[in-house]
Amino acid sequence: MAAANGVRRVWVGQNGLLSTPAVSAIIRERVGADGSRATGAFILTASHNPGGPTEDFGIKYNMENGGQAPESVTDMIYENTKTIKKYPIAEDLPRVDISAIGITSFEGLEGKFDVEVFDSADDYVKLMKSIFDFESIKKLLSSPKFTFCFDALHGVAGAYAHRIFVEELGAQESSLLNCVPKEDFGGGHPDPNLTYAKELVTRMGLSKTDDAGVEPPEFGAAADGDADRNMILGKRFFVTPSDSVAIIAANAVAAIPYFSSGLKGVARSMPTSAALDVVAKTLGLKFFEVPTGWKFFCNLMDAGMCSVCGEESFGTGSDHIREKDGIWAVLAWLSILAHKNKESLEGDAKLVTVEDIVRQHWATYGRHYYTRYDYENVDATAAKELMGLLVKLQSSLPDVNKIIKGIHPEVANVGSADEFEYNDPVDGSVSKHQGIRYLFEDGSRLVFRLSGTGSEGATVRVYIEQYEKDTSKISRDSQDALAPLLSKLQEFTGRSSPTVIT
Numbered sequence: 001m002a003a004a005n006g007v008r009r010v011w012v013g014q015n016g017l018l019s020t021p022a023v024s025a026i027i028r029e030r031v032g033a034d035g036s037r038a039t040g041a042f043i044l045t046a047s048h049n050p051g052g053p054t055e056d057f058g059i060k061y062n063m064e065n066g067g068q069a070p071e072s073v074t075d076m077i078y079e080n081t082k083t084i085k086k087y088p089i090a091e092d093l094p095r096v097d098i099s100a101i102g103i104t105s106f107e108g109l110e111g112k113f114d115v116e117v118f119d120s121a122d123d124y125v126k127l128m129k130s131i132f133d134f135e136s137i138k139k140l141l142s143s144p145k146f147t148f149c150f151d152a153l154h155g156v157a158g159a160y161a162h163r164i165f166v167e168e169l170g171a172q173e174s175s176l177l178n179c180v181p182k183e184d185f186g187g188g189h190p191d192p193n194l195t196y197a198k199e200l201v202t203r204m205g206l207s208k209t210d211d212a213g214v215e216p217p218e219f220g221a222a223a224d225g226d227a228d229r230n231m232i233l234g235k236r237f238f239v240t241p242s243d244s245v246a247i248i249a250a251n252a253v254a255a256i257p258y259f260s261s262g263l264k265g266v267a268r269s270m271p272t273s274a275a276l277d278v279v280a281k282t283l284g285l286k287f288f289e290v291p292t293g294w295k296f297f298c299n300l301m302d303a304g305m306c307s308v309c310g311e312e313s314f315g316t317g318s319d320h321i322r323e324k325d326g327i328w329a330v331l332a333w334l335s336i337l338a339h340k341n342k343e344s345l346e347g348d349a350k351l352v353t354v355e356d357i358v359r360q361h362w363a364t365y366g367r368h369y370y371t372r373y374d375y376e377n378v379d380a381t382a383a384k385e386l387m388g389l390l391v392k393l394q395s396s397l398p399d400v401n402k403i404i405k406g407i408h409p410e411v412a413n414v415g416s417a418d419e420f421e422y423n424d425p426v427d428g429s430v431s432k433h434q435g436i437r438y439l440f441e442d443g444s445r446l447v448f449r450l451s452g453t454g455s456e457g458a459t460v461r462v463y464i465e466q467y468e469k470d471t472s473k474i475s476r477d478s479q480d481a482l483a484p485l486l487s488k489l490q491e492f493t494g495r496s497s498p499t500v501i502t
């Protein structure tokens with residue numbers, strides 16, 4: 001990247017602690033600020049592979065808008081690697097102490113370059129303060145009625161959590177779990193979900209091995225290794241990522257200063273539940289359904305068409321940067337809680353809890369029951385054949401309906417089916433084969449897609465969604481409500497049970 005004086009500069013976060021959202025914020029802020037153009041910055045990051053069992057470390061390319069490099073750029077980089085004949089190694093380059101903030105200048109083969117070690121959190125904290133009302137969140141956190149807990153799963157989010165939640169917002173040190181970043185994530189798997197965020201899940205009263213004597217906190221959250229994904233929990237209550245983005249969108253204007261003049265639009269990835277669609281329709285907002293992958297949101301944001309977006313894979317964010325943002329999502333929820341509790345933090349008034357907010361949302365907009373089944377390490381050829389069969393079945397919906405009705409007569413008819421194709425309204429590009437959708441007449445959906453991140457063989461993902469508007473039925477357990485749809489899965493996938501259920 002070029003610094004203001006034209007000297008090439010490498011930016012390094014102090015002690016190597018840089019989160020993905022902070023990188024995006026820094027690129028937008030610094031590159032934009034000095035008017036120079038980055039053709040691509042890269043960092044070594046703990047990237048996460050939701051489909052696979054292991055963490056992998058990789059190089060991530062971010063563009064000048066702070067977003068991930070599109071395939072055209074990474075393909076070009078890959079092509080270039082094939083023609084590299086030699087690369088020089090500067091063995092005598094003095095070591096840069098990355099624990100000390102400052103700039104070190106070097107004379108390189110192609111001229112001068114700088115290495116700047118900077119505080120990894122400074123730019124990000126500044127950005128968060130410009131988005132949220134820190135004073136109102138501070139009040140919430142200091143209320144004896146409200147208890148808070150954040151688990152960084154030993155990922156890089158720990159550094160930001162300490163700075164923001166403890167130093168800026170006054171949360172107690174003891175409310176931070178696993179917030180010391182560790183290279184091996186403390187031996188755990190830094191995935192913010194009910195399976196891997198075990199300690200948090202137990203503390204929030206959601207595990208079978210709860211300590212019955214200890215009252216769980218009112219609010220709990222986790223972020224993944226590079227802090228771009230998040231999980232939101234209430235006391236003994238799980239908020240699905242699909243509900244989380246819908247609830248943030250529904251409350252953004254009232255609760256978050258950055259959005260006070262209105263939302264430009266909202267977007268979700270195709271397999272994410274339609275909870276956000278209902279909010280968009282009710283509030284008259286522009287709405288977009290894009291394929292899985294954050295880059296599709298970035299195009300909309302760059303064109304000023306989208307303010308809030310989210311994915312079922314625990315990614316939530318807004319147009320403040322071009323990455324999903326775990327800490328942002330936590331601050332968004334704390335803002336909503338602070339707003340809803342404006343009148344109830346003092347005196348005898350009862351606290352409006354996370355669960356209250358979600359149930360109120362369902363009562364207003366209806367509830368989307370939602371489950372994702374992952375069939376990991378499926379034979380790649382068999383997976384392709386399965387997809388082919390599912391596409392073929394789409395031309396014989398009466399037969400599909402007959403089979404389903406034969407098992408569960410009460411299930412609505414499949415009204416239409418298609419293979420999701422996205423026409424990008426910004427650049428006109430077309431993305432085909434983005435998942436197979438069976439759309440039921442009552443708004444329920446059955447979606448199949450092959451994961452783009454699985455590490456061995458193929459990972460087939462099946463997303464099951466059922467919409468319930470009847471307020472007397474919105475409190476049922478998700479699995480119960482979906483049972484009629486789930487019973488068809490074995491036949492569709494050729495497997496008796498999924499590897500992971502989310």
Ligand SMILES: O=P(O)(O)OC[C@H]1O[C@H](O)[C@H](O)[C@@H](O)[C@@H]1O
Binds near residue numbers: 051293
């Ligand atoms: O293709 P999948 O395995 O479902 O993975 C999907 C996820 O992969 C990465 O994490 C992307 O950054 C996400 O935007 C995407 O949702």
